[in-house]
Amino acid sequence: MKGILSQAGRQILEQFAWSNVLLAFDYDGTLAPIVVDRDRASMRPKTRERLETLSTLYAVVVISGRAQADVIRRLKGTGVHDVVGNHGIEPWEATDHVKEEVKRWRPVLHERLASMRGVQIEDKGFSVAVHYRQSREKKRARAAILGATARLGDVRVIGGKQVVNILPSHAPHKGLALERERGRLGCDTAIYVGDDETDEDVFTLNQPGRLLTIRVGAKRASMADYCIRSQREIDSLIQALITFRNSPRERKRVRA
Numbered sequence: 352m353k354g355i356l357s358q359a360g361r362q363i364l365e366q367f368a369w370s371n372v373l374l375a376f377d378y379d380g381t382l383a384p385i386v387v388d389r390d391r392a393s394m395r396p397k398t399r400e401r402l403e404t405l406s407t408l409y410a411v412v413v414i415s416g417r418a419q420a421d422v423i424r425r426l427k428g429t430g431v432h433d434v435v436g437n438h439g440i441e442p443w444e445a446t447d448h449v450k451e452e453v454k455r456w457r458p459v460l461h462e463r464l465a466s467m468r469g470v471q472i473e474d475k476g477f478s479v480a481v482h483y484r485q486s487r488e489k490k491r492a493r494a495a496i497l498g499a500t501a502r503l504g505d506v507r508v509i510g511g512k513q514v515v516n517i518l519p520s521h522a523p524h525k526g527l528a529l530e531r532e533r534g535r536l537g538c539d540t541a542i543y544v545g546d547d548e549t550d551e552d553v554f555t556l557n558q559p560g561r562l563l564t565i566r567v568g569a570k571r572a573s574m575a576d577y578c579i580r581s582q583r584e585i586d587s588l589i590q591a592l593i594t595f596r597n598s599p600r601e602r603k604r605v606r607a
Contacts, residue, residue, distance in 0.1 A: 439528035
């Protein structure tokens with residue numbers, strides 16, 4: 352994959368920065384490092400500081416697999432324009448019907464997975480994430496989780512970094528969420544940054560000239576346009592976007 356912070360990549364990034372662009376980020380593994388205890392996931396102080404500045408220059412949203420309230424709490428004070436949770440379900444499709452559908456999965460998952468050490472079931476109200484990062488038998492744990500989801504009926508299963516996400520089959524995904532946010536905020540173009548399988552729903556939209564997709568970490572099978580080498584480079588990416596929007600050429604374009 353091509354690096355977005357290479358000389359050629361920065362030229363593409365700068366072109367998007369000059370446009371009426373929406374900036375959208377995943378949270379875990381993108382704005383914040385992946386950690387063993389998901390409750391302790393937080394941005395580095397430098398990332399938070401730069402995100403605050405970025406939000407004064409662009410329309411910025413975060414689209415996360417976490418519950419919306421959870422992400423809002425972690426982003427408090429950054430000034431981002433909106434937060435979408437549960438892979439695109441919250442807020443637009445966060446209905447009682449969806450909540451009841453997800454509620455019916457709980458006893459099945461608990462019955463099938465209660466004996467699996469290191470497997471944790473995270474009920475997010477409108478979706479479920481089953482984590483196996485702390486399991487010592489990860490292949491066996493993942494197989495058991497997938498076996499349990501097969502008993503839930505018509506659901507959508509999305510893999511991740513030592514997690515299996517379970518969503519209603521009719522639920523919107525991150526790609527649809529990005530399109531809705533771009534329309535709602537009146538933006539012509541968008542840049543999306545993510546790191547996981549759930550972000551491929553954005554990466555596969557294929558909108559040359561209108562959407563620039565950036566993956567955290569190179570992966571040959573990914574459909575993202577560009578990448579940054581690691582999560583720590585998110586600070587450099589954000590700084591580049593700040594610099595481009597503050598450049599004399601950009602200020603002249605905005606005044607015009």
